[in-house]
Amino acid sequence: MTRTTGTHPLDHLVLPTHSLDVARAQLTSLGFVVAPTGIHPFGTENCCVFLADGTYLEPLAIGDEQAAMKAIADGNVFVARDRAYRESHGDEGFSAVVFSTSNADANHARYLKAGISAGDMLSFSRAFADMAGKSDIASFKLAFAAGAEATDAFLFACERVNAPDVDRTALQAHANGATGIVEIVAVSDAPGKQHGLISVAVDDPTADGRGGMFHLPNANLSVIDPASFTARFGLPAGAPTDLRFAAVVFSVRRADVASRLLAANSIQHDIAGNDIVVQPAPGQGAAFIFREIQ
Incomplete structure (x- = not known):
């Protein structure tokens, strides 16, 4: 669900966790279907819960500490904000709310103008697999916002540049x-x-x-x-x-x-x-x- 103008819809929620195994077990016990593990190219990994309304939960863990540290050094806002959250609150929590957009560049420009930009935009791709094992590539472009005093949370706009051609019915x-x-x-x-x-x-x-x-x-x-x-x-x-x-x-x-x-x-x-x-x-x-x- 994307919009060029007007209020942006909710896209997903970022939930830091120490272990995807623990997250998968807890979410399964709560009655959710949990997707296969997704690997980011900058050291983090997730196991998402997809909902029929198009939103989803993103439990997020550190899968490759060395890659994550390099990403932070290279100015990756997503990984840097995740690390800052963990250092302040531990490895379990709810760090970010994400909004859907069809133009992340426009959001970034708006954030800069309003003085709430949290840093450089981020573009990346990762493999996505459904419950049957069918795989495709998902690509995203992100623009970040945060308040100067609201250090316990951040927000960002997510443009799905390439939506994977997989069936999510079983995941929902x-x-x-x-x-x-x-x-x-x-x-x-x-x-x-x-x-x-x-x-x-x-x-x-x-x-x-x-x-x-x-x-x-x-x-x-x-x-x-x-x-x-x-x-x-x-x-x-x-x-x-x-x-x-x-x-x-x-x-x-x-x-x-x-x-x-x-x-x-x-x-x-x-x-x-x-x-x-x-x-x-x-x-x-x-x-x-x-x-x-x-």
Whole structure:
């Protein structure tokens, strides 16, 4: 899903982890189908969870430390930001929200003009394989944004220069019934101060001042204070922060199916209103919220 103008859709979420094996085991226990491992040409690797709405999760680990260090030295913003996140928060977490675009160059220019560019653009390709083993090449162009004070998180626009010609149907058939992402929740000690950064990142100048809710074409992005986060989900908000991504709300077909699966797999979960809440865990990075949406 791409747009040349207007608010950018959610593309995917970056979830740093120490081990893809741990991430794969945790996400499988949560009822997700996890794609085969993808290798980046700059030392990182992932095992993605693809959803029927076109969004996905990207658990990210360091597969080649030497290559990653070289990439940082060469000015690779993606790897450098990942390393900075790990040094501040450890190897488990939720570091970035990514928006879809058909023109990453235009996004980069906009970020530069607004003073929120996080560094040079990045273009790369990698192999992608489906569950049947069919492989193709996926190519991307990325433009990065970050706030001067919001050092716990970054955002970027992702242009899919070449989408792999593979069948993702099997990768999207999740046992928990998840069909998409309906909301990303961020925590901030000063939510209002993040409006400028996010409104530029999503390319919606009218978004500033809407009470912390940014309406993307395919999801919402909420920025709330720590007390509101705890009141809403019954979870601790963590250390003080200018901006930290904390939770992902998934749409599921039936909440009872998701709840039974979590219980069967010994995943502790709580009920908060209409939401099933799973606390962050190694390989998961963020609080996962399952919400029945017909």
